[in-house]
Amino acid sequence: MPVGLSGLPELLPVTGIRWGVAAAGIKRSGRNDVALMEIAPGATTAAVYTRNAFCAAPVALAKRHAAAAATRYLLINSGNANAGTGEPGKQAAWASCQALAELVDCQAEAVLPFSTGVIGEPLPVERIRQALPQAVAGLGGQGWEAAARAIMTTDIVPKGISKQVQLGGKTVTITGIAKGSDMIKPDMATMLAYVATDAGVAQSLLQQTLRQAVNLSFNSITVDGDTSTNDACVLVATGQASVAFASESEAGFAEFATAVTQVCQALAQAIVRDGEGATKFITIDVQGGRDAAECRQVAYTVAHSPLVKTAFFASDPNWGRILAAVGRAGLDRLDVDKVAIHLGDVCIVRDGGRAADYTEAAGQAVMGKEEITITIELGRGNTEARVWTTDLSYDYVKINAEYRT
Amino acid sequence: MPVGLSGLPELLPVTGIRWGVAAAGIKRSGRNDVALMEIAPGATTAAVYTRNAFCAAPVALAKRHAAAAATRYLLINSGNANAGTGEPGKQAAWASCQALAELVDCQAEAVLPFSTGVIGEPLPVERIRQALPQAVAGLGGQGWEAAARAIMTTDIVPKGISKQVQLGGKTVTITGIAKGSDMIKPDMATMLAYVATDAGVAQSLLQQTLRQAVNLSFNSITVDGDTSTNDACVLVATGQASVAFASESEAGFAEFATAVTQVCQALAQAIVRDGEGATKFITIDVQGGRDAAECRQVAYTVAHSPLVKTAFFASDPNWGRILAAVGRAGLDRLDVDKVAIHLGDVCIVRDGGRAADYTEAAGQAVMGKEEITITIELGRGNTEARVWTTDLSYDYVKINAEYRT
Numbered sequence: 164m165p166v167g168l169s170g171l172p173e174l175l176p177v178t179g180i181r182w183g184v185a186a187a188g189i190k191r192s193g194r195n196d197v198a199l200m201e202i203a204p205g206a207t208t209a210a211v212y213t214r215n216a217f218c219a220a221p222v223a224l225a226k227r228h229a230a231a232a233a234t235r236y237l238l239i240n241s242g243n244a245n246a247g248t249g250e251p252g253k254q255a256a257w258a259s260c261q262a263l264a265e266l267v268d269c270q271a272e273a274v275l276p277f278s279t280g281v282i283g284e285p286l287p288v289e290r291i292r293q294a295l296p297q298a299v300a301g302l303g304g305q306g307w308e309a310a311a312r313a314i315m316t317t318d319i320v321p322k323g324i325s326k327q328v329q330l331g332g333k334t335v336t337i338t339g340i341a342k343g344s345d346m347i348k349p350d351m352a353t354m355l356a357y358v359a360t361d362a363g364v365a366q367s368l369l370q371q372t373l374r375q376a377v378n379l380s381f382n383s384i385t386v387d388g389d390t391s392t393n394d395a396c397v398l399v400a401t402g403q404a405s406v407a408f409a410s411e412s413e414a415g416f417a418e419f420a421t422a423v424t425q426v427c428q429a430l431a432q433a434i435v436r437d438g439e440g441a442t443k444f445i446t447i448d449v450q451g452g453r454d455a456a457e458c459r460q461v462a463y464t465v466a467h468s469p470l471v472k473t474a475f476f477a478s479d480p481n482w483g484r485i486l487a488a489v490g491r492a493g494l495d496r497l498d499v500d501k502v503a504i505h506l507g508d509v510c511i512v513r514d515g516g517r518a519a520d521y522t523e524a525a526g527q528a529v530m531g532k533e534e535i536t537i538t539i540e541l542g543r544g545n546t547e548a549r550v551w552t553t554d555l556s557y558d559y560v561k562i563n564a565e566y567r568t
Numbered sequence: 569m570p571v572g573l574s575g576l577p578e579l580l581p582v583t584g585i586r587w588g589v590a591a592a593g594i595k596r597s598g599r600n601d602v603a604l605m606e607i608a609p610g611a612t613t614a615a616v617y618t619r620n621a622f623c624a625a626p627v628a629l630a631k632r633h634a635a636a637a638a639t640r641y642l643l644i645n646s647g648n649a650n651a652g653t654g655e656p657g658k659q660a661a662w663a664s665c666q667a668l669a670e671l672v673d674c675q676a677e678a679v680l681p682f683s684t685g686v687i688g689e690p691l692p693v694e695r696i697r698q699a700l701p702q703a704v705a706g707l708g709g710q711g712w713e714a715a716a717r718a719i720m721t722t723d724i725v726p727k728g729i730s731k732q733v734q735l736g737g738k739t740v741t742i743t744g745i746a747k748g749s750d751m752i753k754p755d756m757a758t759m760l761a762y763v764a765t766d767a768g769v770a771q772s773l774l775q776q777t778l779r780q781a782v783n784l785s786f787n788s789i790t791v792d793g794d795t796s797t798n799d800a801c802v803l804v805a806t807g808q809a810s811v812a813f814a815s816e817s818e819a820g821f822a823e824f825a826t827a828v829t830q831v832c833q834a835l836a837q838a839i840v841r842d843g844e845g846a847t848k849f850i851t852i853d854v855q856g857g858r859d860a861a862e863c864r865q866v867a868y869t870v871a872h873s874p875l876v877k878t879a880f881f882a883s884d885p886n887w888g889r890i891l892a893a894v895g896r897a898g899l900d901r902l903d904v905d906k907v908a909i910h911l912g913d914v915c916i917v918r919d920g921g922r923a924a925d926y927t928e929a930a931g932q933a934v935m936g937k938e939e940i941t942i943t944i945e946l947g948r949g950n951t952e953a954r955v956w957t958t959d960l961s962y963d964y965v966k967i968n969a970e971y972r973t
Binding site: 246249250251282387388481489497515 | 619620621622623649651652653654655656657686687688751792793794795796797872873874875878879881882884886887888889891892893894895896897899902904917919920921922960961962964965966968969970
């Protein structure tokens with residue numbers, strides 16, 4: 164079960180955003196598998212996408228459409244990733260957009276397509292086309308929760324959060340939803356997250372805001388190190404709250420950007436907490452590095468180590484595995500005698516070796532917890548980075564060995 | 569159980585090499601945990617070691633000793649890695665060598681120490697000292713199998729091989745043993761492999777021969793991507809077979825070097841076959857790359873993907889996971905439309921998408937086998953690389969979650 168995730172909190176509507184859902188029969192369960200976001204005219208939209216070279220057909224098309232026209236609709240299907248599908252996949256992504264455009268009378272380029280699910284199966288475009296009228300008919304401002312459920316694949320729980328900030332006496336709302344629990348080591352963003360605000364934000368500023376938020380959230384998590392072919396994160400600013408930003412120096416913008424980052428972090432952490440088979444939520448703090456890149460390199464090496472992850476699963480303070488992972492992270496001329504490692508508030512490694520005052524009982528007390536922080540001090544600079552991850556359990560193997568059966 | 573490994577083959581003595589073993593009580597099982605190799609005077613010795621920054625105390629000391637004197641003894645203990653042990657660990661490694669040197673009357677620098685087992689526990693030097701007389705008393709040319717068993721930790725089976733080649737009418741014998749089944753992604757060699765030949769080989773030529781053999785064997789395998797703190801591979805040439813090489817241009821040397829590589833490959837593959845929880849033996853062939861580095865990068869990205877590994881465990885031809893791993897391997901400007909992927913002799917991806925003639929039944933037939941080859945054609949050069957690995961099973965998690973309990 165997800166680590167420390169209770170039910171979905173209340174998801175506040177964002178003026179200018181409506182969601183509709185439908186069941187197209189792509190998921191074998193018969194549950195909703197199409198979600199449609201309608202964006203009011205005048206909004207700005209920013210997006211970041213996977214860097215996987217085999218990016219899916221909808222990802223490639225969404226990039227082209229976003230560059231060609233103002234975005235009015237996000238059309239999302241779950242159950243099928245439309246990735247590794249070659250030329251027919253590209254045609255299918257385009258045909259989905261075209262079907263919606265005809266139905267709602269807009270340009271096909273105003274529709275951004277997104278897909279998530281099994282890789283390599285043909286996308287059943289005709290089923291999507293037939294489900295669209297239902298999704299359009301149901302469009303409403305309260306649809307965030309239904310959308311959060313419709314985009315789920317192997318997720319156990321839907322993921323979403325709302326945040327309100329007061330800026331100059333005005334209330335700004337930010338609401339976001341996300342899905343994902345495997346193939347999670349986003350390289351630009353994770354498949355899939357949709358965040359909207361009723362603030363107004365100039366296009367280039369919105370893109371910059373999203374990129375910064377994603378670096379500190381979706382780009383700082385990993386479940387299994389596998390970067391998806393379909394990752395995408397979209398941020399929409401509808402500009403209907405009487406608060407608008409044209410440049411980052413304006414009053415209140417820093418506060419707004421922080422709130423966007425917090426929403427993205429909450430969604431990113433929810434994905435980790437619902438990571439496949441997760442029984443622990445691990446925060447890896449690397450400090451004292453020369454630059455952020457080497458801190459992230461160490462954090463990810465520890466986060467991806469199957470030996471470290473199974474030790475967390477077993478609540479075993481086998482700290483030698485953490486030390487070995489730090490040592491193989493490939494840092495140039497690391498002076499191990501300056502390295503210190505803490506497990507929670509217990510010092511396990513000092514001056515490159517086991518701390519003299521370390522006891523197995525103290526380590527065991529920390530490892531028994533459901534949420535654990537590892538702090539790694541490199542002793543060679545002033546930069547830090549933080550990554551969130553999970554343990555590796557029987558259930559991870561079980562879920563992924565049985566995924567398609 | 570190990571994949572495709574039947575019992576240990578006959579291990580032929582190498583003139584000039586004697587092995588003795590003893591139980592020092594480091595392993596809780598009470599089994600032999602000390603192995604001693606005695607090398608006749610006049611031999612040359614080459615070694616490669618882990619690149620993990622947290623290299624263990626014995627690794628650091630072995631390097632210094634090898635540079636200071638001709639090697640006469642390899643002193644190996646299992647059950648305790650003497651890694652992450654700081655200054656006391658360095659003293660313990662030196663004290664072990666000193667104890668043996670006093671017993672057999674040689675310089676301490678003529679002894680190379682090696683340790684494998686749990687990280688971060690103090691090495692019980694006194695127990696090793698007390699066990700040494702028994703190991704020395706038992707020294708004999710037939711001791712290879714006993715040594716292969718004494719160096720085991722979580723290995724299920726002992727690993728060893730002998731090979732004989734005829735060079736200019738003379739018979740040259742090469743025998744090697746190895747251990748290892750987790751923390752296996754060697755960065756110079758794997759913990760631990762010992763190979764000896766009765767040929768004579770000049771020191772620098774021997775080191776070059778070993779480095780080449782290791783690159784094509786121990787440095788081309790991975791179980792879990794975790795590089796050990798203790799990896800080491802040693803090659804001894806006793807020069808007692810009336811065949812000696814001073815330079816690589818001499819007649820028969822190429823054949824000899826190939827035989828050494830084959831011995832190392834057999835040992836490396838045995839480690840993978842005995843990889844923790846392994847149920848499949850996977851060969852990943854990457855072809856058509858610009859250079860060996862990028863071919864290895866793709867091969868290791870696929871080999872380390874938990875999603876690919878669990879699909880192999882499930883015998884599930886979920887080839888989209890292989891495609892996604894290739895796509896995230898970070899190759900500069902990979903043209904996915906030129907990529908082809910074969911599972912055994914079944915083409916699954918052609919021109920960047922699912923092969924038109926691919927059927928699930930054909931993929932399933934390959935995935936059901938115990939030994940599987942994936943061939944990835946990058947279509948951008950003429951270089952290739954090959955990596956061997958395992959699947960990821962429930963038992964990997966079980967073994968590593970319970971390792972210390």
